[in-house]
Structures are given as C-alpha cells and as structure tokens.
Amino acid sequence: MAAENILTIDNGTQSTRALLFDVKGNLLGKERVVYEPYFSDAPGLAEQHVHVFWDALCQACQGLFAQQIVPKESIAAVALTTQRATMINVDQSGEALRPAIIWLDQRRTEGLPPVGGLWGLAFKLAGASQTVAYLQAEAEANWLRTQQPEIWKKTHKYLLLSGYLTYRLCGRFVDSVGCQVGYIPFDYKTQTWAKKNDWRWKALPMNPAVLPELVPPGSQLGEITAATAEVTGIPAGLPLIAAAADKACEVIGAGCLEPNIGCLSYGTTATINTTQKRYIEPIPLIPPYPSAVPDAYSLELQIYRGYWMVSWFKREFGMREQHVAQERGIEPEELFDELVHAVPSGSQGLVLQPYWSPGLRHPGPEAKGAIIGFGDVHTRAHLYRAIIEGLAYALREGAEKMAKRTGVPITELRVAGGGSQSKAAMQITADIFGLPTARPHIYEASGLGAALDAAVGVGLHPDFTTAITEMTHLGDTFEPDPKNHEIYDQLYRKVYKKMFNRLRPLYKEIREMKNL
Numbered sequence: 001m002a003a004e005n006i007l008t009i010d011n012g013t014q015s016t017r018a019l020l021f022d023v024k025g026n027l028l029g030k031e032r033v034v035y036e037p038y039f040s041d042a043p044g045l046a047e048q049h050v051h052v053f054w055d056a057l058c059q060a061c062q063g064l065f066a067q068q069i070v071p072k073e074s075i076a077a078v079a080l081t082t083q084r085a086t087m088i089n090v091d092q093s094g095e096a097l098r099p100a101i102i103w104l105d106q107r108r109t110e111g112l113p114p115v116g117g118l119w120g121l122a123f124k125l126a127g128a129s130q131t132v133a134y135l136q137a138e139a140e141a142n143w144l145r146t147q148q149p150e151i152w153k154k155t156h157k158y159l160l161l162s163g164y165l166t167y168r169l170c171g172r173f174v175d176s177v178g179c180q181v182g183y184i185p186f187d188y189k190t191q192t193w194a195k196k197n198d199w200r201w202k203a204l205p206m207n208p209a210v211l212p213e214l215v216p217p218g219s220q221l222g223e224i225t226a227a228t229a230e231v232t233g234i235p236a237g238l239p240l241i242a243a244a245a246d247k248a249c250e251v252i253g254a255g256c257l258e259p260n261i262g263c264l265s266y267g268t269t270a271t272i273n274t275t276q277k278r279y280i281e282p283i284p285l286i287p288p289y290p291s292a293v294p295d296a297y298s299l300e301l302q303i304y305r306g307y308w309m310v311s312w313f314k315r316e317f318g319m320r321e322q323h324v325a326q327e328r329g330i331e332p333e334e335l336f337d338e339l340v341h342a343v344p345s346g347s348q349g350l351v352l353q354p355y356w357s358p359g360l361r362h363p364g365p366e367a368k369g370a371i372i373g374f375g376d377v378h379t380r381a382h383l384y385r386a387i388i389e390g391l392a393y394a395l396r397e398g399a400e401k402m403a404k405r406t407g408v409p410i411t412e413l414r415v416a417g418g419g420s421q422s423k424a425a426m427q428i429t430a431d432i433f434g435l436p437t438a439r440p441h442i443y444e445a446s447g448l449g450a451a452l453d454a455a456v457g458v459g460l461h462p463d464f465t466t467a468i469t470e471m472t473h474l475g476d477t478f479e480p481d482p483k484n485h486e487i488y489d490q491l492y493r494k495v496y497k498k499m500f501n502r503l504r505p506l507y508k509e510i511r512e513m514k515n516l
Contacts, residue, residue: 003076006454007064007234009057010447011082011161012246013037013104013268016053018060019444020069021451023460025471027442028070031063037102044106050088050096053161054168061232072235078224079243079454080169081446085182086161087140089151094167097151101140103182108137109146119199131285136203139183145205158210160184162245170222170240178217178244178290178453185211188287189279191295216294217242218457218464241457244292247300249449251275252292254414254440255472257464262399262410264429266419270306270354270391272398274299280405282398292449293464299406301398304357307419309387310336317380333422339381340388340424345431345484346491347382349373352390353499363500368507370499388425389488392432393496399433413437416445426476431484432492439475448472 005028008019014037020028033056038046065072085103090096101107114120115132123129136142145152159167160182163175180186185200185208186193193211194200201208215221221240229236243249247265251273256263263273276297281287288297314322314336321335355367371386403409413435419425420439430437442448452467454460461467 003074004460005070005074005076006451006460007061007075007078007238008243008447008450008454009060009078009080009165010246010249010444010450011053011057011080011165012446013083013102016056016060017444017447018057018064019447019451020064020075021448021471023455023470025441025448025451025473027444027448029064029067030444031060031067033060033063038104039099046102046105047099048086048102050100050164053100053165057165057168058231061234065233072233075235075238076460077239077241077454077458078169078234079241079450079457080162080165081243081246081249081450082160082162082165082179084160084179084245084247087182088159088161088164089144089155090157090159090164090167091154092156094157094164094173096164097154098148100161100164105140107140107143109139109143110137112136112142112146115199115202117202119202123199126285128285132199132203135183139204141183141204141206155210157212158184158206159212163212166221166240169224169228169234171225171227172213172222174213174215174221176217176219176221176242176244177214177294178242178248178292180214181245181247181289188289188297191216191290215242217244217290217292217453218294220457239458241454243450243453244290246446247271247273248289248292248298249453250416250446251298251449252452252464252468253445253447253449253472254416255468255474256414257293257468259406259408260411262402262413264395264413264415264420265417266307266391266415266425267417268306268308270303270395270417270419272301272395272402274402274406274408274410276406278406282402282405292453299402301395301401303354303391303394303398306354306391307417309354309356309391310384310419313384313387317383336384337422337424340385340422340428342381343379343385345428345481346487347373347386347389348377349375349491350378350382350386351393351491351495351499352383352386353496353503354387354390354394355500366504366507366511367500368503368510370503372495372499385428388419388422388428389432390496392429393488393492395429396433396492397497411435414440416440416443423476423478426478427481430478430480432488434480434485434489436477436479438477441473441475 162179325332356369
C-alpha cells in the first residue's frame with residue numbers, strides 16, 4: 001500500500017487535535033482532547049503542567065487510531081504544530097523542571113539593566129530603547145534567571161512547547177525554524193540563532209547551549225521512537241517533518257502563499273498575516289515571524305484580546321441566547337448571528353476600538369478600548385455588532401499599514417479561526433474591507449498547513465506551490481455589498497481612524513493614575 005496520508009498533531013491553547021489528511025487536503029479523521037488552558041497561582045500568571053500537553057497528544061493519537069479510518073501503513077509522515085511562545089525548562093533527561101509558562105502569562109521583570117555599549121547608543125539614537133526594555137521585561141528567561149535561579153542553573157535545554165513535544169516524539173533536542181516565536185535570542189531576518197555579538201544575547205543573557213538545533217520547515221526533525229510508538233500508537237520509524245507555529249501553519253493552510261492574499265485569524269488574538277519573500281518589518285523594529293514555508297516571512301499585525309471580546313460579550317450579555325440554543329439543540333452562534341442581523345451596517349453610529357489589551361508598538365502600550373456614539377437607539381445587539389465591526393476596522397487598518405510597508409496591496413482575504421464560522425462576521429469583514437472574503441475549505445487550517453509541510457518534506461508534492469494548489473481550496477466566499485461598504489468606508493475614514501490619536505492623551509492619563 002502506498003503511504004500517501006499525513007498525521008498532523010495540532011496543539012492549541014485549549015485542546016490538542018490528532019488529524020489525518022490525504023494528499024488532496026481532505027480531512028480523513030480527527031480526535032480532539034480538551035484541557036484547561038492554564039492555572040494561575042497569582043494574578044497575571046499562566047502556567048500549565050507539561051504532562052498535560054504530552055498526555056493530550058497521546059490520548060488524541062490513540063483515539064484517532066482507534067477509529068481505524070485508514071491502515072497505519074498508509075501514513076507517510078508526521079507533522080507537529082503548536083501554540084506559540086509557551087516556554088519549558090528541561091534537564092538532561094528531558095524532564096520538565098517546572099510547569100510551562102504559557103503565552104498568556106503576564107509576568108514582567110522590572111529594573112533590569114538596559115543594553116549598554118554601542119548597541120545601547122544605537123537604540124537610543126533610533127528611539128528603540130523603550131522597545132528593547134519592553135522585550136527584556138517581558139522575557140520569561142529573564143524572570144526565571146532572576147526569580148528562580150536554581151531552576152535556571154539546572155536547565156539543560158530551554159524549549160518552546162514545539163521543541164519539547166518534538167523531543168518526546170523523536171528523542172532529539174531539535175525544533176523547526178518556523179516555530180521560533182517568543183522572547184528568545186533568535187534573529188528573525190536570518191532565521192537562525194543570533195550571532196555571538198548580537199544585542200539579543202545582552203538583552204536575554206543565556207548560554208547558547210541551552211537552545212535546540214534548528215531545521216527549516218519541510219525538513220526532517222527525526223523519527224518516531226519505539227517508546228513514543230508504544231504510548232501514542234504512531235508507527236515507530238515514521239519521519240517527523242518540521243512544520244511551524246500554529247499561526248504560520250494556518251496562513252499556508254488557508255492558501256495564503258502570495259503577498260496579495262491576506263489571512264485573517266479570528267481567534268483569541270485576532271491577526272492579519274501575509275507571506276513575503278523579503279524581510280519587511282510590519283512596524284519598525286517589530287520583526288516578521290518565520291513562515292511555514294522555508295526562507296519566507298509571515299508579516300503579522302495583532303489585535304490582542306481580539307475574538308476574546310466576542311466570548312466576553314457572550315458571557316456577560318448572552319445568557320439568553322445560550323439558554324435558547326440549548327433548548328433548541330442548536331449552536332449559540334446561530335442566535336448571535338441573529339443579533340447581528342437585527343442591527344443595520346454601521347451599528348447606527350456606534351463605533352468600537354478593540355484595544356482591550358494593548359500591544360508594544362501597535363497601537364502602543366498606553367492604548368485602551370473605547371466605544372463612542374452611544375444614543376438611546378442602541379441595544380446590546382448594537383454592541384455585539386460594533387465589536388465585530390471594530391475588529392474588522394482594526395484589521396483593515398493593519399492591512400493598509402502592511403501594504404504601505406510592502407508596496408503590495410491586499411486584494412483577497414481568507415479568514416480562519418473560530419470567528420470564521422459566523423456568516424455574519426464573514427459578511428461584515430467583506431463589507432468593511434470591500435474585498436472578496438473566503439473561508440478555507442476546512443476549519444482545521446493550522447493542521448492542514450502542517451500537513452503541507454510534511455507532504456513536501458517526504459516528496460508527496462514536489463514543492464509548496466504545488467502542495468498549496470492541490471491541498472487548499474476555497475470554502476464559502478462572501479462578496480462585499482457596495483452600499484454597506486460605502487457606509488463602513490465613511491465610518492472607518494472619518495471616525496475610526498481618528499479615534500486613537502484623539503483619545504491617546506486620555507489613555508496616557510489613565511495609565512499614569514495609580515491603582516487603576
């Protein structure tokens with residue numbers, strides 16, 4: 001039997017999925033294991049016991065194989081994609097020394113000495129000192145080094161979650177270039193560990209030996225060990241092919257290989273990405289991340305707490321819809337879409353700026369969320385629609401910033417993530433951008449992106465262009481309504497784009513007030 005199927009393991013913030021794909025990008029089977037995203041021993045901390053991730057991976061694979069969808073002999077390779085920026089310290093035997101620090105963690109290390117010397121002078125002249133200081137304070141490694149020195153001293157390898165799971169799968173301390181997203185001394189331009197005299201080693205002091213070997217996406221990380229085969233059911237000896245972090249995999253899984261195609265992700269963090277062959281910083285001093293395609297970059301702008309805001313609304317204001325949905329035996333999203341349709345485009349002048357959680361340089365650390373335009377006509381339905389519209393406004397602004405930086409305007413959109421399942425959100429996105437907006441043909445876009453890497457890596461497809469043509473397809477496509485676009489365009493240009501600069505002084509005042 002020809003081995004033409006791919007096993008993908010997709011580790012997310014709230015669950016791990018084991019997925020089977022064929023060479024046409026069809027999802028043959030799926031098993032999902034859910035877990036709590038994190039536990040917190042103090043305000044702002046987010047950690048998880050490392051065994052939770054490994055146990056979920058084993059259970060997901062065992063559950064998938066128990067379905068007996070295809071013979072194991074038909075599987076050609078395994079690929080892994082994981083949540084980004086979750087860090088793990090391990091000893092020489094690969095055992096975790098402490099719980100993983102999850103990407104949602106908010107701990108900071110204040111008072112670190114700034115990067116000095118010529119680098120420090122260069123940053124001062126470039127106006128980048130605050131950016132570097134922010135990186136130092138946010139870096140988990142600096143917190144561990146200063147607050148838990150005994151753990152840092154025992155650390156044999158300092159790994160992203162992808163590197164840890166790769167070690168458990170194939171017994172090697174190796175990771176994909178495409179997974180390197182975090183506060184680590186990684187040179188995003190060369191896509192290698194930073195050179196000896198690079199400023200990153202001063203901002204993030206560590207022994208280079210604690211970092212894993214890196215290989216590009218599509219290359220082999222190792223082979224599934226006999227011990228792994230016993231607890232997962234994955235056949236021993238199968239090649240483990242390097243993929244990338246979940247967001248990068250989602251981009252190519254949605255078919256966004258060309259720079260004119262924008263990939264929106266409506267997840268906990270809402271993002272817009274494009275794939276570029278050139279190193280271009282989407283915002284000065286903020287690097288593009290590695291793509292799931294070798295020697296390419298994924299330009300990204302983020303709206304922190306993006307579609308988390310939708311979950312917040314449902315929790316705080318949507319109990320009625322959730323109860324009715326349960327009674328009717330339908331998904332609550334159907335009723336929330338009805339809320340959207342109850343309100344005209346533009347929410348009758350209610351405009352929301354979705355900066356519930358600020359970024360470093362987009363729009364800035366002082367940013368706050370805002371809603372303006374309230375009147376006596378407005379209801380909770382208006383607020384719900386304004387949330388979705390505000391996220392689309394922010395992502396349109398990100399698309400325009402990218403186009404200005406790259407010289408390539410975005411002419412098509414693909415939307416992935418949980419929010420893409422809402423037809424109302426898809427249509428609002430198309431109307432605000434004024435562009436055709438499509439879903440990928442399957443929801444599991446990040447898993448499909450990892451399967452693309454594996455398919456090219458083992459020669460099932462000769463190159464990424466062919467693999468994307470063969471394995472990614474358009475699902476539902478939403479065309480913009482010209483009348484709605486005109487309404488949104490006016491609100492976007494005349495109101496939304498002016499909100500931040502007008503409100504920024506007030507945001508700064510709030511930030512400087514104590515006990516707020």
